[in-house]
Each structure stands twice: as structure tokens, then as C-alpha cells.
Amino acid sequence: MSDDNRYNSDNDTSVLKSSDLRKTRLTLRMLNDLRKAGDARESEKKEELALVRKMYATPPPEAMPA
Numbered sequence: 001m002s003d004d005n006r007y008n009s010d011n012d013t014s015v016l017k018s019s020d021l022r023k024t025r026l027t028l029r030m031l032n033d034l035r036k037a038g039d040a041r042e043s044e045k046k047e048e049l050a051l052v053r054k055m056y057a058t059p060p061p062e063a064m065p066a
Contacts, residue, residue, distance in 0.1 A: 005040035
């Protein structure tokens, strides 16, 4: 999977200073980037879970030592 969907701090323009009192306005682009980052995180979690299940699965009966 490519890292295009991950969070990129270089594109983050919503960094606040201590003098900022207003909330930042979320744009559609920001919301779309957040959705893509969430989707990428979810797919990575599924891949990791599949690996863990495979790693800790009980071996087939013929492969078990006697």
C-alpha cells in the first residue's frame, strides 16, 4: 500500500498559535484527507490482524508433533 493516504504534517495548515482564539474551519479537502487517513489506518489494521491470526493459529493436526 502506498503512503499517499497517510497523514502528512506538511499539508497541515490548521496549526494554531497561542494568540488564535477562533476555531479553524474544516474544508472539504481536510475532511477528505482525514477520511483517507482513517481508511488507510483501517486497512492496515485488517492486514495486521490477518497476520496475527495466521501467526497464532493452531497448526493442522498432521503438522503437530507427537
